[in-house]
Amino acid sequence: MVTLLLDSTRLEVALSVTERALSFRKAPVRVERADIRKVQLVDDPWSWLRGVPNPGTVVPRTVAMGLWRSANGDDFVLVRRRRPSVVIDLDGDEEFARLIITTRHGLALVQALRLEGEDEPIDVVELATSEIPVIEREPRPERATRTPRVGATKPAQA
Template identity: 60%
Template structure:
């Protein structure tokens, strides 16, 4: 699972040494926050793949990692098996048009992107856990009255 760090200016995808080797990236992936246009949660990230790995690692159904190039698109992909994932669409980024990541913190990421955060990078799960949680609206149950005789 990738670690996602967020501050006021950027989203950073922190890669472990194994993830660096499988994605063929020497450094963490940094995306300016202003380039993020949409974040979607998905249970099957494999359906979002477009193009071919170049450079990257692809073991069908098990691992897709690295840069994926399609017809006029370049995506950063890090998918493991069939686990919950997040799809982040970008606009204006010079390197990628989309990020597809397997992470259990997808919901926390969507919540953290809506909040004002500090200048120091923090894990998205920590940011979302400190945010106020809206309470669900109480539904009024219908009153059932007996029919008149």
């Protein structure tokens, strides 16, 4: 499982030995926090893949890891099966245009990115599960029940 570390200046995706081997990458993926433009939680990461793996490993609907090259830029991909994932669009990063990462901590990452960062890298889960200010939403107004229109019933068949 991928480990996400976040500090005040950057997000680091620490890779396990297996992830490094399958993605053909020796170093962790480091992205400046200022370069993160948008973060989305997705249920099906396979629909977000674009381009071809080069270098990378892909077993359809099972695993996709490595660098995906496309006309829109290079994406770093760490996808496992059909599990919830996070898509991070980048703007201004020298190496990648997008990160697609399968993690069960996607919501924690989104919450942690909204907080002011620490000077030392902290695991995203630890940062997000600490005291988080909760914004209360106003309750939605209840929907009015629909009444059938007069004459809207079908005529009886003869």
